[in-house]
Amino acid sequence: MGRLTGGDPSLLRRINSAVVLHALRAADRATLTEVTRVTGLSRPTVEGVVEDLVAAGLVVEEAADVTVVRRQGRPARRFRFRAEAGYLLGLDIGAHRVSAVVADLDGRVLGAHGRAVAGTAPADERLERARTVVAELLRRAGVPRGALRAVGVGTPGIVGADGTVRLCAALPGWTGLRLGERLSRSFRCPVLVENDANAAAVAEHWKGAATESDDVVLVLAGLSPGAGSLIGGRLHRGYGGAAGEIGALHLLGREVTPETLLSTTDEPLPPLDHQAVTDVFTRADAGDPGARAAVDRFFRRLVHDVAALVLALDPELVVIGGATTGLADLLAPLRDELARYCLRPPDVTLSTLGTASVATGALRLALDHVEEEFFAVEGTVTGRRGTGR
Incomplete structure (x- = not known):
């Protein structure tokens, strides 16, 4: 993308889109008038942005109540953010267990699954166990793999910004493993790898103690x-x-x-x-x-x-x-x-999250990434600042 200037129309569209989407996500559902009042944008601008968001699949118009229509005439159109427009995965690859959790774009958990793995298992076996856990979880939750928008991963060791485990004494074959790259082969979305304690800290700040x-x-x-x-x-x-x-x-x-x-x-x-x-x-x-x-x-x-x-x-x-x-x-x-x-x-x-903290934190990192995608404009986030890379 080329450099955007203060008067660049594409930048203004991105800002308006982020503002309107954030307002709709914060509301259960809202009319165009309500969005206009909350955002301070003009009615024609809001209408145009909402039409674009509907076309992108991120917003949907709620069907009117037939009883109300018959009694009072057609009510104001209402729209809502489509949390089901994509899904997020949080994955905990630990020394003795692999756990995963899947959620919608509001962070609402739809399912969790985990399986034990031997502490002495080599890297390939541990990765295969992770793939098995994810496949079973997505099957149970009815979530297509292609609908995932981001995957967060928590794992022991010192993790580089590129998802490489630079040092890990706890897992055989983990030191030097390009974990982000290996897992990216299984997903068509960004994969964010983080140290397990860091992920757990994010989780406790989000939903825990x-x-x-x-x-x-x-x-x-x-x-x-x-x-x-x-x-x-x-x-x-x-x-x-x-x-x-x-x-x-x-x-x-x-x-x-x-x-x-x-x-x-x-x-x-x-x-x-x-x-x-x-x-x-x-x-x-x-x-x-x-x-x-x-x-x-x-x-x-x-x-x-x-x-x-x-x-x-x-x-x-x-x-x-x-x-x-x-x-x-x-x-x-x-x-x-x-x-x-x-x-x-x-x-x-x-x-307060116990052994679920790492997977929960990994899920939050995935959600942060998507929120940056939705709401960030030139480094500025309209919603909550992310803790992910």
Whole structure:
């Protein structure tokens, strides 16, 4: 597209289209008069824009109530935004499970599906599991693959702007994987790849525990914990996409690994052994002294790591999430630790979305992308600013 100037008619049309579409999307349904009043545009301009939006399939005229027509004559024409004009997919490709959620263009969830995958599964097998999950979800929801307008993906690791996983210790064969490119072969729409903790932070801000806070740290607790941060309501990725990688803090002069901390024997747990970790937490919950001591050691390390991030960012809220059991036991020691070091300790709470947070955040990233497409004009978004790339 050529450079647009302030008086360029095509720019004015785009601005008017974005304004009218935003007004219709915000309303359940609206008349041309109501849209004119809300937007401040002239009646002929609104009529022309609505006709274009109807032709594009984004807006539809609602059928008049036959009873009202017979009694009062034809009422004013009403129009609504077609949330069913396209669909969005949120995909969580994790170490032990692949989950997906599909929604319409209003973000209304139409279905979710997931399947387990072995932690040792190679990249191709994990990707095939993701394709299987997506295919089954779309079939159940009655959504044609070609109707998807954007796909968001959350995954462990440091993710580059081009969707390449630059580094990932949690998944075999994931480091260096061009994940966005590989998944794009399965979809005819943009694919946006994001770190899983970042996606979870976006989700909690959208629909979870952080809806009232714009400065947030979300921690995915586990053997290799990660954190996502929102600063002023905007996702903070860092210069190279590695912001929040607190799972690497133990490398700074510490020789004891998380697998050693959680071990109840003289030998560390096998690397990335989800079942072994689950067994330790289960035994701790049952009162086993050795397992309880191991969990306490692990939580103390995690508390220190989270405290370091909080001191650097000074958030209003810290949200603890992830698939690790017993996370509620982490809240009190974390609050105590933050009270010792912070001038104003942040609130600390558990995720309200649980294991659905990553897929939900990935869905939000897809929705952000579509909203930018609908409402952005030369870098300005008429609606909510997106957190996706």
